[in-house]
Amino acid sequence: MPPLRHGYFHIPFCHRVCPYCSFFKHTPGSTDMPAFIDALLTETRLQTARHPFQPHTLYFGGGTPTFLSETHLDDLLTRLKDLIDCSQLTEFTFEANPRTVPPSKAELLRSHGVTRISLGVQAWDTPTLTTLGRDHSPSEAATTFATLRQTGFDSLNLDLMFSIPGQTLDTWKETLHRSIDLAPDHISAYNLNYEEDTEFFDRLTRGQYRELPDQDADFFFTALDLLEAAGYAHYEISNYARPGHTSRHNAAYWFSQDYLGLGPGCTSTVAGHRWQNIRDTPAYITRLQNGELPATDLETLTPEQRRTERFGLELRTLQGLPLHLVHPPQHPLLHQLAQDDLIHLSNTHITLTRLGKPLADSIAVALLG
Ligand code: SF4
Known part of the structure; x- marks a missing residue:
């Protein structure tokens, strides 16, 4: 079997939990971070011994990968490069929260070969950010974007969201214009989904929020028109890119390529098999300390x-x-x-x-x- 080409690392920690988010994430509590990093590297070693791995793309998502301190990131990325062959790596993405990337952390990521940052901006107006429970301000997001550019990242994505309760078409247009003015290389524009087991879903079922499909379409077409007019190619329903900046890692998911997922709660698909790691960070660490893989659900995919x-x-x-x-x-x-x-x-x-x-x-x- 040829080596796997795509790897995803899940860092489940967030400073606080956003009320719409359904990813596996949590506040760090009393997590022993060095033990978490050891566990992630142990899983990498065990899995790559079973599945040859020569990544063309790596993606650190979460949670908030930039939640990790510079000391822990430096340790993790230094030891990771000793474990895997990065000679074919062409795209190395880190998701980042605008509050967690001071210039020194941006420099550190660059020095470890990270090529692309996906910045979770979501909106540029304070009321919408407050509704979303985000912990950053518009000015913090602008400062972080400038920091990332000054550090030399030439592939930056902004994550944006629309159809948020209270958001108007005008505030959405302002968010799009302000994003375009910054000239990011890629923009992801997601329609808010009310996912089960989130606070937003509870509010929807209580009648406090409403789904408005017609409004969703207006927001979608506004993004499509403004972003295409600004030179972004609409290459996937929620994704827009300048030439040369489409996400190769996400394309691997969209076109059913195999990938290795490492970290608590994440999924892997390899040679027709899929498994998900345990969605419990302390149990994930304990299993790996005992030399056991943390996979829980293994299934063979049918045609x-x-x-x-x-x-x-x-x-x-x-x-x-x-x-x-x-x-x-x-x-x-x-x-x-x-x-x-x-x-x-x-x-x-x-x-x-x-x-x-x-x-x-x-x-x-x-x-x-
Ligand atoms: S920062 Fe991101 S991963 Fe964390 S809770 Fe908010 S949306 Fe979810």
Whole structure:
């Protein structure tokens, strides 16, 4: 088997928990950070002994990877490079919270070969940031962005969110304009999802918040129009990039490539098998201290599962969904959707039209049959 090319490291710690967030994360509590780092490196050693690993992309996500102190980051990244062959690495991303990247930490990440930072800005107005429970101010985000540029990062992503309770189309436009003015290389613009087990979901079920699909579409098209006019290519439903700055790591997920996930709560897919690590950081550390892998759910993916995933992911991309995945090949819905100007059909692929883009998920479900 050729070496795995993509690796994800999960750092689950956040200063505080945002009320909409469904990722595996928590405040650090009494976590022994050196023990956590040892556990992450032990898992890397055990897994790479089983699965040859020569990463082309690495991604540190969370949680908040930049929550780790400079001492701990330096230790982790120094020892990691002794464990894995980074000679083919072309994209090395760190997610960052605007409050947690002083110039010295930015320099440290650069010195360890990090090439790309994804900055969790979400919005540029204080009321929206307050609703989201974010712990940074607009000025802190602007300062951190400037710091990252001055440090020499030439691939910066801004994460933005829309359809947030209380957010208006005007404040969303201001967020987009302010983002464009900074000239990031990549922008991710996500529609807020009300995920189960979040405070936002509870507020939705209590009737305090409402889902507004028409408003979602207005926000989506506003982003599409402003970002394309500013020179960003819309290459995935939630992602826009300047030439040469599409995310190779995320593309690996979208196009069903294998990847190794390391850290509590994260998932790996290797050679038709998928597993998830235990979603409990103290238990994760203990298992690895005992020399045991922390995987909990191991499943073998069926061809139908893989096909279903491809519908959900590839239809969202600029490249589109291969036509041969649709059964029967002359699915009656195909021509109806094309007539309604929701999809475009080439000889080989189905792509979404402008009108179809906000309906990606329901079109995928309908075509899947
Ligand atoms: S900082 Fe990010 S990972 Fe942490 S709770 Fe907020 S959204 Fe979730």
